[in-house]
Amino acid sequence: MVQSDLDLLLLVPPGLGRRAGLEEALRRAIRTGALQAGARLPSSRVLAADLNVSRGTVVGAYDQLAAEGWITIRPASGTVVAEAPLLHVGVGERLPLEAEAIHPRHDLRPGRPEYGSFPRTAWAAAVRSVLALAPNDIWDYGQRFGRPELRRELAAYLGRVRGVLIDPGRLVVCAGFSHGLGLVASLLAPGPIAVEEFALARSRATLEHHGHTLVPIPVDDHGAVVDMLDRLDPTPRAVLLTPAHQYPLGSTLSPGRRHEVLRWATHHDAIVIEDDYDGEFRYDRQSVGALQGLDPNRIVYGGTASKTLAPALRLGWFALPATMASNLDVVTSSARLECPVPVIDQLALAEMLRCGAYDRHVRRMRLRYHRRRDELLHRLATNAQRAAVTGIAAGLHAVVRLPAGVDEASVLAACAARQVAVGGLRTDAHLSRNLRRGDVPEGIIVGYATPAAHAFGAAIDAFTAALSDAGLGQ
Ligand SMILES: Cc1ncc(COP(=O)(O)O)c(C=O)c1O
Structure with missing residues (x-):
């Protein structure tokens, strides 16, 4: 007889006798997949001892389930769950387990960085330092807008490297640019939003998901043709742009158009959402600074670690104008939302920024x-x-x-x-x-x-x- 060392958690429903309760518990375990086809059940002697019931109770229950086709009793090899369970609740409703990503040759x-160059050593050192030095409150629930350490470091870094003018109190940490764009979209009353033609599909989907309608504006060698905004009817309440490096065509928003879009936004009391997804990577000259620096009260600035480190981290940040920051305060407090990025990852990035490893x-x-x-x-x-x-x-x-x-x-x-x-x-x-x-x-x-x-x-x-x-x- 082959022994099974399967450890079984059997939830015996109340109100049934010992044997009927055991039968029902086993049926449920098979139905829900907790016991899968081919799994070997404990011998009647072991299960009886585990459950503190008589061996006869278990033998009786096994016989009943075998008669119903749930299990098969093989004298030489033990008792196993039948190959084709009769009823498998959930089949057809399960989400795919296979990796969604394709890994082409x-x-x-x-849009993806070199994964082999992820700074594993620096990241591990940062995590070690966080675990060694951070106070015990890091194990508490997170904060609504992200850890203050990271918000301070990011505000300093973005000011130094991208010319973003922001108080850490108006900077929020989010799970990548896409998540932050969703937050911003949820703060705007549904209506038309202008986007660059064939902009990132995910950004378009995010805006549409929040009830906005998209109004495409053309793109040429000088970036988005923002002069068109004045001619749109109804006037969009916002425009989403990739000013430093238009995605996907690759132009930069010209100085004239940077001022033009600001004039438009001020005139119509609209906002500009700046997607600075790869602003750190300019090769022929210094990057143009963020548009946000021209008017922090009109321009929402979003950035991400998806290109500089890895998209798997789901780490991004948004710099908000004052009114939007206070709206987010109200929304997150009434909906009890918190920053979804794990605290350890936030603090590790803060540490990398602090010690210069991120810049390097x-x-x-x-x-x-x-x-x-x-x-x-x-x-x-x-x-x-x-x-x-x-x-x-x-x-x-x-x-x-x-x-x-x-x-x-x-x-x-x-x-x-x-x-x-x-x-x-x-x-x-x-x-x-x-x-x-x-x-x-x-x-x-x-x-x-x-x-x-x-x-x-x-x-x-x-x-x-x-x-x-x-x-x-x-
Ligand atoms: C134009 C553009 N914006 C933003 C992002 C970054 O999105 P996330 O931070 O959600 O990974 C990408 C990434 O591919 C992108 O191509």
Whole structure:
């Protein structure tokens, strides 16, 4: 007889006799999946001792369940849950357990940093220091707007590096830019919000989820065409922009348009939401400072650690104008919301900012990504001469525009055939009602940051070969 050491928590329902209660508890455990098909049940002697009932009670219950088809009693190998449980509540209602993410052989999807370069040592040192030195209150529930240590460090860092003018009291920590955008969207009465054409699908979805309607404005080499805002009827109550590095096309909002959008917002009492998703990564010159510095009371500024460290951290921040900060205060206190970012992670980031490890990491990655971009451009110029790269030297992605006669779908198919994952301007554009597919230019969005250093050359080889396959060679 094979013995089972399965430890079983059996919740015997009240009001039933010993044997009937045990039978029902076992049925429930099988139905809910707590006992899975093939699981070996304890011998009647062991279970009887565990439950402090007679062995006859257990034998009787096992016999009954075997007769009903829930379990199978095999004299030589013990008692097991039947292979096909009769009723498995929840089948068809379960959420997928498999990883949602695809891990392509050559990962050139836009917007992701190099995971192999995550500063594990510095992060571990920061966590160790937090665990050693932080007061016991770190184990309490978190705070609504994030830990004060992180808000202070971030306010100083953003002022120093991005020209953001913010009091730590108006800076909130959020679970990535997307979560912060959701908070901001929830503070605005539902209505029209202007967005850059084919802006990040996730941001569009977040705004729509909160009941806003999207009004796309075009983008050219000088950033979003904000002069259009004056002509929109009804007037949007906000505009979402990526001023430092337009996503995905890669232009910078020109100085004239920076002032123009501010004039528009002031005139219409609207707000500008600035998405500064990769502002730390500019390669040809110093980054342009954040728009927010021009008018902290009109401009909501959002940033993220998803590009500088890793999206898995879900760490972002928003600098709010005074009225929005007080509205958030009211909303979070009545809805009892707290900052969802784990306190230890917040304090670890604060420590990395404090000791300079964050700056060092960003500087190192800036150099690395700059080299990768240069390498990509060089390889394209050599092997895919008909591909034109547009956008400023910045960020973690580039856009390859396609010549007449070459369509985006066939280039994406050629990439897929060589196991290269990239984005497509038209394919990724989740269109709003006011934008037709035909209006979106075609092009390939290629992220150059993600592959490990040893895999980068092969990934670029495969990409340029795919472009050649699609007719973009000589
Ligand atoms: C344009 C843009 N904004 C914001 C983000 C960052 O979002 P999150 O901080 O939620 O990861 C990304 C990331 O891909 C992005 O591409």
